[in-house]
Amino acid sequence: MSGLLMPKPDDATMRRRDEIVADMRIIVPGEGVVDAANSMRAFESDGLTAYRQLPLVVVLPETVAQVSRVLKYCNDRNIRVVPRGSGTSLSGGALPLEDAVLLVMSRFNRILEIDFPNRIVVAQPGVTNLGITTAVEQEGFYYAPDPSSQIACSIGGNVAENSGGVHCLKYGLTANNVLGIEMVLMNGEVVRLGGKHLDAEGYDLLGVMTGSEGLLGVVTEVTVRILKKPETARALLIGFPTSEQGGQCVADIIGAGIIPGGMEMMDRPAIHAAEDFVHAGYPLDVEALLIVELDGPGVEVDHLIGLVEAIAYRNGSTTCRISQSEQERLSFWAGRKAAFPAVGRISPDYYCMDGTIPRKELPRVLHGMRELSEKYGLGVANVFHAGDGNLHPLILYDANVPGELDKAESFGADILRLCVKVGGVLTGEHGVGVEKRDLMPEMFNQIDLDQQMRVKCAFDPNHLLNPGKVFPQLRRCAELGRMHVHRGQTAFPDIPRF
């Protein structure tokens, strides 16, 4: 891939490959070690398929003790390890390294406990996000965070990425729905954070682990909170002649004290692509289409639908449909949910970005994107988690045209720079991974990045766990640990008294 520098493979490790494979077979007996190139091919990339690399060896442990022994073995011998859940990361978080053991957690696929009185599920990390809901839905419960890959993505991966989804505006991200984890540190130590109770004592290591992209520890058990399903859900499908009006409608809904279960926006190219694909009945003469879903008791949903309809009208909506049946509600969503494959039909390839912006900046960012689109000569379609400002621009390109992938990447980087410039961030839910690694300095200065890397040093001082991800430049922990004290050079050498 274009110009991505990964850590240089360690020659000593490469030379000892056979020995390492043999030792892994001792630690994980049976079918748990894969070393043939053709079998490892399935693991060479994650959801960011532009990046591919065969690992040193693939190891699929089945027990916490095996995870601990693999990590300790690698730590003692200075061997790198890349953890992987279901491999659905969109930022290359699970991209293998040539000299690293790929630790695949998919065999940790059991639900360990369902506790309805405490409304808790304890699961192994390889259980899918949807698998948790499936296990409790006969009692009317569900697990709230719903990333669009929920049928495949693992709950351990959700912890690593702090996954979101359409419903996180109202129900929170993974970080707000996980109560505890068990994890193994690179040195093999097993640590438990939190549990069935709320708020662990001491530093909020659970908060730091959530979204740490597999650089701090390997999650071996997850305790999540489940919720009772809302009684009903209904949606409005609202079209606007301009994105400004759509954006103002979103602001006014929230200003009225309404937090919808989901609030999604699409721009004209995305609307047309989706409509052509699934024929959801979307209006084609609008610039912005808003889906607002309200959930809760029927009486509440009916009340709020009236309020939202009035707000939409005041903001100049040209169409407003209200779902009258579950089937109609799902049809409103059908186009949005199929937006990515729909865009895939109108372009040989697309590149999905993931910036977040303050909502009010939407018109400015969409305008900037149109200018960039002309500059690069590439199309862009936008789907937008409007409620929380999370943009997913889909850049259209053709990988078979020489140079277009590079152009698409530069276009994407410029969009993210624009997001940061208006007060937003590089990634709302897909993670930094390798994809946005080199853009980190757009948001953080060296002191900010150093302090993040020092957290890494407390967990994994030799940078063996998932190196090459998140941080543009890895600095040695010994160097980071040094204090740069300028005695006598402070502004207040004689004890300041402000």
Place this chain on the structure above:
Amino acid sequence: MTTFTAATTAETLATVAWAAAEETPLEILGHGSKRGIGRPLQTEHTLDLSKLSGVTLYEPAELVLSAKSGTPLAEIETLLAENGQQLAFEPLDYGPLLGDEKGKGTIGGVLAANLCGPRRLKAGAARDHILGIAAVSGRGEAFKSGGRVVKNVTGYDLSKLMANSWGTLAVLTDVTFKVLPAAETEVTLAVRGLLDDHAVAAMALALGSSAEVSSAAHLPERVAARVAGGSLGSTAATLLRVEGFGPSVAYRIAALKDLLGNAGPLEEISGEISHSLWRDIRDCAPFADGLEKPVWRVSMAPAQGHQMVLALRMQAAVDAFYDWQGGLIWLRMEHGDPEADLLRGLVRQYGGGHATLVRAAPSHRAAVPVFEPQAPHLAALSARLKAEFDPKAILNPGRMA
């Protein structure tokens, strides 16, 4: 003994950088409203942040507020209320319990102590609402983390790491919180006369329904008389709070009445009495007695808390009440001894959790671990993390020990 009163980030940075160079410890102070929690500090110098104050950004439509860390919480809550908004995690006010006045405390202290309230069950704690921070580490370096948007996974979440760190990792200079609309209507349904085990069962039933109960507390007999100016009387009260738009609240209260019709006599409480009783539960008013009897704040799985209390009563004289569906247990030790080992042993025996000694005489706080001791590997990891942020141990040294 010098108190440095920093009014700007630059002054905060200069002070910490100086202290780091001199390797001289600092007590980090906002209003000092929670100074009585944790091991008593013996530092030569104090960094006072109460003048590092002011709301720097508030955009109601964006649901975001930024403030300097020394901004009074009361000022922020007033500003939000004027706009029909709130900090949904309902930070408790330790003042009355610790023998101080009401209404003190800074927004930085809210995060440093990870405050929350009865709505913790549904809305989370300060950690769940913090979006971004700026801070000065014990290295004397100013750094930032997070941002001002709700959805953000860019880099490690150092903002959450500040939650419950009690000023031992870094000195907060700026915080940005998510804010939310305040509920239009609040009604509390009380089930009267239940014993602890029946109350816990009733709360589990209510929370397991789709009535979207936002808070669930149980005040045993006599404790009930010590909230809302005694308006509940002394009969045990199991309280379920329902919030939202008027028609929805009415519907959900009716649904709860159907669900709990056989549990015991039901009462509906609304308006100021409902507000004041949840405020009193939040602030542990039943034990805000001006005494020094030790008070514990214990977090466990909701269904296990009362079992632990029952076992504890066999061996110690305690007064107790429950929030968070039974998962938050406030305990007052009637004979003056914290009984830390006994209590923590029982917490472990009944499924685990943590116990914090939030009120005790300084001699007890110096002798008993105030915060729940951690397992060895976790304690070592936390110590390594502390050393990365504050290698010279100058920030509130020993407070969390």
